[in-house]
Amino acid sequence: MEQAGKPGSGQTEQGKSPSSSLNPQPSQTASPSGQDLLVDDTQAGRPMGPTPSQSRFQVDLVTEGSKEAAAQELQQQEDGVKQRCRGGSGSDEAKGRFRVNFVDPAAPEGISPENADGGSGGVSFQNGDTVLSEGSLHSGGTGHHYHYDTHTNTYYLRTFGHNTIDAVPRIDYYRHTAADLGEKLLRPSLAELHDELDKEPFEDGFANGEDGTPTGDAVTNVADSKGVVKFGWIKGVLVRCMLNIWGVMLFIRMSWIVGQAGIGLTIVVIAMATVVTTITGLSTSAIATNGFVRGGGAYYLISRSLGPEFGGAIGLIFAFANAVAVAMYVVGFAETVVEILKENGALMVDQFNDIRIIGAITVVLLLGISVAGMEWEAKAQIVLLVILLLAIGDFFIGTVIPSEEKKPKGFFGYKADIFSENFGPDFRGETFFSVFAIFFPAATGILAGANISGDLADPQHAIPRGTLLAILITTVVYIGVAVSVGSCVVRNASGDVNSTLSASMTNCTTAACNLNYDFSSCGQDCKYGLMENFQVMSMVSGFAPLITAGIFSATLSSALASLVSAPKVFQALCKDNIYPGLQMFAKGYGKNNEPLRGYILTFLIALGFILIAELNLIAPIISNFFLASYALINFSVFHASLAKSPGWRPAFRYYNMWVSLIGALLCCGVMFVINWWAALLTYVIVIGLYIYVTYKKPDVNWGSSTQALTYLNALQHTIRLSGVEDHVKNFRPQCLVLIGAPNSRPALLHLVHAFTKNVGLMICGHVHMGPRRQAMKELLTDQARYQRWLIKNKTKAFYSPVHAEDLRDGAQYLMQAAGLGRMRPNILVVGFKKNWSQCDMREVETYINLFHDAFDFQYGVVVIRLKEGLDISHLQGQEELLSSQEKSPGTKDVVVNVDYSKKAEAEASRPFASDSSPMMRKDCKGQGISLDTADQRLLDASLQFQKKQGKSTIDVWWLFDDGGLTLLIPYLITTKKKWRDCKIRVFIGGKINRIDHDRRAMATLLSKFRIDFSDIMVLGDINTKPKKENVAAFEEMIEPFRLHEDEKEQEVADKMKEEEPWRITDNELELYKTKTHRQIRLNELLKEHSSTANVIVMSLPVARKGAVSSALYMAWTEALSKDLPPILLVRGNHQSVLTFYS
Secondary structure (H helix, E strand, O other): OOHHHOOOOOOOOOOOOHHHOOOOOOOEEEOOOOOEEEOOOHHHOOOOOOOOOOOEEEEEEEOOOOHHHHHHHHHHHHOOOOEOOOOOOOOOOOOOEEEEEEEOOOOOOOOOHHHHHOEOEOOOOOOHHHOOOOEEEEEEOOEEEEEEOOOOOOOOOOEOOEOOOOOOOOHHHHOOOOOHHHOOOOOOOHHHHHOOOOOOOEEOOEEOOOOOOOOHHHHHHHHHHHHOOOEOHHHHHHHHHHHHHOOOHHHHOHHHHHHHHHHHHHHHHHHHHHHHHHHHHHHHHHHHOOOOOOOOHHHHHHHHHHOHHHHHHHHHHHHHHHHHHHHHHHHHHHHHHHHHHHHOOOOOOOHHHHHHHHHHHHHHHHHHHHHOOHHHHHHHHHHHHHHHHHHHHHHHHHHOOOOHHHHHHOEOOOOHHHHHHHHOOOOOOOOHHHHHHHHHHHHOOOOOOHHHHHHEOOHHHHHHHHHHHHHHHHHHHHHHHHHHHHHHEOOOEOOOOOOEOOOOOOOOOOHHHHOOEOOOOOHHHOOEOOOOOOOHHHHHOOOHHHHHHHHHHHHHHHHHHHHHHHHHHHHHHHHOOOOHHHHHHHOOEOOOOEOHHHHHHHHHHHHHHHHHOOHHHHHHHHHHHHHHHHHHHHHHHHHHHHHOOOOOOOOOOOOOHHHHHHHHHHHHHHHHHHOHHHHHHHHHHHHHHHHHHHHHOOOOOOOOHHHHHHHHHHHHHHHHHHOOOOOHHHOOOOEEEEOOOHHHOHHHHHHHHHHHOOOOOEEEEEEEOOOHHHHHHHHHHHHHHHHHHHHHOOOOOEEEEEEOOOHHHHHHHHHHHOOEOOEOOOEEEEEOOOOHHHOOHHHHHHHHHHHHHHHHOOOEEEEEEOOOOOOOOOOOOHHHHHHOOOOOOOOOOOOOOOOOOOHHHHHHHOOOOOOOOOOOOOOOOOOOOOHHHHHHHHHHHHOHHHOOOOOOEEEEEOOOOOOOHHHHHHHHHHOOHHHOOOEEEEEEEOOHHHHHHHHHHHHHHHHHOOOOOOEEEEEOOOOOOOOHHHHHHHHHHHHHHEOOHHHOOHHHHHHHHHHOOOOEOHHHHHHOHHHHHHHHHHHHHHHHHOOOOOEEEEEOOOOOOOOOOHHHHHHHHHHHHOOOOOEEEEEOOOOOOOOOOO
C-alpha cells in the first residue's frame, strides 16, 4: 500500500484503484446495493477530500448538453442524499466520449463527478483532483470562472498522480464564454506557470483576495435550467424532417407523376432528388459535427463555415422562405377543407374567401401552439406524424383489397400487365424535367431538424443521424407508393360500370382490356386513372377519410415546422447583428429563449400571403431560396476541405469535398430546372445581400473557411514567390517604417502609405525598450490593438513590435527578420529627428547609426521631415482633437500619452513617444511658442496628407543616381487619387554651358522610363558658395558639438573623442568643407525654387561610416532640409529600380 500513496500510483498492478480492495477503508461503508456511502471524516481529525490511499479514478460517459442530470443531482444535494452516482450522466443523448473523474470518498453531499466536472454547467470545479481545494470565484462576461489556489495549497493536487499546478486536458477549458449556462473554466495561464513570482500570488489561500466560496449564482443556473426543453435525435430531428419531407405532394401528385413519367422514370426522378438531398445531408452532418452547434440552423452552419457575408445573405432569405412556406402549406390545407365544404354545399362565402378565412384561423391556431413552447409543438408534431403514418399504412393496405366497384375507376390490384404498361413514360404536355421540377419540392425539408439546432440536446449526434435516416425512410416510402400505385391503377379509366369489354372488341391491347375493361371510349378525357384523378390514393385506400386526415397532417405539420424554423433562424441572424436594424428580434423569452417577436413577424408575413392568395407566383422563388441554402451548405464543406484548416475536423467521416461540390452544382442546376427566372432572381438577391454585408464589414470573427482559404492562398503564393528571382521590372517599395505607435505620427504613416498602398509592403516597426517584463506585456497588447487600429483606419500595413535593449538593436532585429520570403522590406523609413541639437547626443549617435545599418543590410533609406514635426503622441486629448478634424466614423484612436515630468517612468513605459524622433524619447524643452498654437499647427500638419492635394507640384531633386528610387517614389505618389492633380518637376545638377544638353538628356531618360513630368530644371550654380550668413549660422549650430582638438592636449582630445565619438573634429570639418557648403547652398536653392511645392523629394547625402561624425552628418541634413515644405530625403541601395526595357 506504500506504492499507492506515491505520485503516479493511481492504480495497482491489477489495474484497480488501491481503494477498491476487498476490505473497505475506514471512511467507507458497503451499502446493501453494492454502492459506497460517503461518510464525513472531519470528525476523525482528517480533512475532507481525497488522500493518497483513498482516491481513485472513475470513467464516465461525457454527455454535453445534458443539463437534466446536473439539475437532478443538485436536487439530491438539497435533499441530503449522499449516495455516489456511478456510470453515465443520466442522459440518453450521449456523445460517445469519456471522461475520468476523481472519485472522492469525502466529496460534499450531492456533488457527483458530473456536476463537479462543469460539463453540465452548475458548480464547475477546475479539476477532478482539486475538488475541495480552496478556490475563488471570478466573474467574467456572462458566466463565472473558477480558479483555485494551486500555488500555496498542494495537498489536494493530484493531476493524474503528479503534484503540479498544470491542468489536465478537459472539455471545460475549450468552451466559449457564451457556452450554455455561461460557465467556462480557465486553465492556468502560461504566465502563471512560467513567470517569476515577485510575491505570494494569493493571499489567504484565495486568488486576488476574493472569497473562496462560490456564490449561489452558478448553482442557481443549474436549478433554473430544469425547465429548459431539449430534444433527442428522434423527436428533434427525425420526426420533423419526415413530416416536412412528406407533404401534400405524396397524396395528390404522386399518382399523377407516375402516370406521366411511368414507374421507371419516376424512380429516376425520386433518385435524382434523393441524390441532391443526401449529398446535402452528408454536408450538413459534416458541418454539424465540426464543433458545438448553436441555434440558427442553416444560417448558423453556413455563416460559421463561409463567414458572415454568405451567412447573412442566406440567413435572411432562408428565414423569409420559411415564413412564406407557412402560408403555402396553410393554403394547401385550406384548399382541401374548402373542397370538402364545396362537395357538401357548405361554403361560407365563396371558394376564395373561404380559403382566406380558414387559412387565417389555421395560422392563428398554429401560432398558439408555437408560442406555447417547443414542448407543446413537439407533442403536436408526434400526433401529426401518427396520423400521417396511419394514412400511408391505409393506402398500402388498400392496394391489396381491391373491390369490384373500384375497377371502373381503374383500380384492379397488383397486376403484372398494369405494371408493365405503366413502367414506361407517357408524357402529355409535360417533359421529364418539368415533372422533376414538380416533384423536387416534395423532397425538401431536410433542414427541419437542423433549424432548431439550439433546442437539441446533442446536435452533433442528432442532426446527422436524424437527417440521413429521414431521407432514407421518406425515399423508400416515395418509391413504394410509386411502384404500388403504378402496379394497381391504369392511366385512364372512365368510372362507368358499363365499360366492360364486349365480344366485338378485338383490337383492344391495353392492360385494362386484359382485365375485361375497355376505357378507350373516353380516350384522354377520362375522369379517373393516374393521369386524370388526383385523388387516386383516397380511391385505393381502405378508408378514404384517413387519407384526407393524412393530407391535413402533412400540410399542418409542414406549416408548423416552418413556423418554428423561421423565427429560430431569424433570431440567430439578429443576435449576430449582421443587419443592425434587426437587433430587436434577437431578444428571447422564457427558459427556452423563445423568439416571440420572431413568431409574431413570421405570423404577419404568413397571414399577409394567405390573404393575398397568389402563391403560384411566389412558390418557385421559395423553392429556389431553399435550394440556394442547400447549395451553400454543400459549398461550405468543399470550401472548408479545400482550405485545409486544422480546425476542420468533422467527427462525421462519410463526406467528400468533391461530392459536396457536385452537390452544390446540382442544386444550382435544379434551381434553373424548377424555374429559370426565379433562379436568376435568387442569385441577384443573394449577391446583393452578400455585397451589402461585405460593405458593412460586421465585426465578427468565426474562424470561417474563407479566412482559412485566404491564409492558404497567401501561404502558397508566398512560397511560390520565394522561388522567383528579383527583376527590376517587378521592383516594389517595401518599407519598414520606424514609427513607434502608428497613431503617434499620422503624417509619416499617411505619406508612406501614399506610395505603398496597393503597390508594396508597409511594416510599422515599433521598438519596445525598458524592463523586459513590462515591455513584453506592452508588446503583446500593442500587437493586437495597433493592427486593429490600422485596419479601422484603412491603412494597408502591418504592425511589427519587437523588444530590445536599445533602439539600434531593435531596428537591426526588424531589418533582419521582418517580412517573409520575398515579402521583406527593402527601404527603411524614419522621421527626421527634430530639435536634435538639444537632446542627448547619444540618441543622435544611435539615430545616425540606423542609416549605416540600413546601408549595410542593402536597404534604401527615406527620411521624412515636416517643419512642424511628426510626433503628436505627447498631446493630451489627441483622440478628441483628431476626431474633431478628419476621422472616419466609428474609428477609435489608441492614444499613448507620455508624462515628461517623470523621465524614468516615460523611459520605461513609452521610450519613443518623442516630439523629435520617430522612435526615441527626447529630453528637450519647448521652443517658447504658445502651446496651443504649436499644437494646432502640429495637428494641422499631421493630417495634411489625408486631404486631397491641390494643383501644385512634387519637386524631385535628383542630384545623385541611387538606382532610381528618388524618382520612383514621387511617381507612385502621383498615381493615387488624392495626388493626381500634382505635377512632377525634376531638378538636376549641371553646368552653365550644357544646360540645354542636360535637359534634353534627362527628358529622354524620363520618357524612356514612361514617367510624366511638367518641367526639367538644370541647376548650374549648385557649386556656388553659399551666403556668408548661412555659413555662419551653420557654424554656430555645430559649435557645441566640436571637439576643438587643436586647443586641447592630444591625450585629452583622444580620450574625449573616444568617449564622445559624435563630436566633430577640426580635421573632419576641413576635409568635408566642400560637402558642407553644398548642403547649405542646396537649402538656398530649395527655398528659391521649391518653397511652394506640396512635397519635395531629394537625394539624401551619404556619410562615410567611421569618417563623418554623427553630429556633422546630422548638421548636414538639418542644413539641407530646414524651413521647407514636407521633404523626403531619399537614398536607394544603388540597385536599379527603373528600367526602359520591356
